[in-house]
Amino acid sequence: MSPISTPGAIFRDVFRSKWEVGSRRVISRRCRIDDNVRVNQQIRLSPVRLIGAEGEQVGVVPIEEARRIAEESGLDLVEVAPDARPIVVRIMDYGKHRFEAAKKVRDARKNETRIMVKQLKLRPAIGEHDLETKLTHAKRFLAEGDKVRVTIMFRGRDLRRPENGRRVLDRVIEILADVAIVESAYGEIINRDMSMTLAPRKH
Numbered sequence: 001m002s003p004i005s006t007p008g009a010i011f012r013d014v015f016r017s018k019w020e021v022g023s024r025r026v027i028s029r030r031c032r033i034d035d036n037v038r039v040n041q042q043i044r045l046s047p048v049r050l051i052g053a054e055g056e057q058v059g060v061v062p063i064e065e066a067r068r069i070a071e072e073s074g075l076d077l078v079e080v081a082p083d084a085r086p087i088v089v090r091i092m093d094y095g096k097h098r099f100e101a102a103k104k105v106r107d108a109r110k111n112e113t114r115i116m117v118k119q120l121k122l123r124p125a126i127g128e129h130d131l132e133t134k135l136t137h138a139k140r141f142l143a144e145g146d147k148v149r150v151t152i153m154f155r156g157r158d159l160r161r162p163e164n165g166r167r168v169l170d171r172v173i174e175i176l177a178d179v180a181i182v183e184s185a186y187g188e189i190i191n192r193d194m195s196m197t198l199a200p201r202k203h
Helices: 007-030 063-072 094-111 128-143 156-160 162-175
Strands: 048-051 057-061 076-081 087-092 117-122 147-153 180-184 193-200
Touching: 048 063, 057 063, 063 076, 063 087, 076 094, 087 094, 117 128, 128 147, 128 162, 128 193, 147 162, 156 162, 162 193
Parallel strands: 048 087, 117 147
Antiparallel strands: 048 057, 076 087, 147 193, 180 193
């Protein structure tokens, strides 16, 4: 016959259960790793060459001792040189380390120069004055560091004279020669369009 649980025992059992679940969550969170980085309980090889939290060389110690030192410091044990023998591990706040690494990546992306590809569409029968007017926009785009995709749109009878489109593109190259280089030359008509891409000329 099973003993009757008292209210105090029930409270202790519930408290212990919640504490164990919480502990497992903490351990699981602290042991979460990147694809190629072992942390805490994932490190199995022993002995290890231990580097302290301040970068000091602790020496070669059993993995159990390395884990104990890390736990007493309230930090993580991270494998930093898995191919060395013995492997090299370091004591650090791994969560903080990952946060700072991710922040550096985000900051680097913010500082990257984003190159846009602007579109400039022309007709094969465009006049010289209209062409020069259109190319003022292209010059501004190129001056701002963007690329320009120039497209000749062929419609109806225009398709019979592709050389007219090539002539316009050649003229574009000539007018913009001081500020642009041809990154992608024009070819055949594709879907009624003939295109080329210009990039800013570096002076």
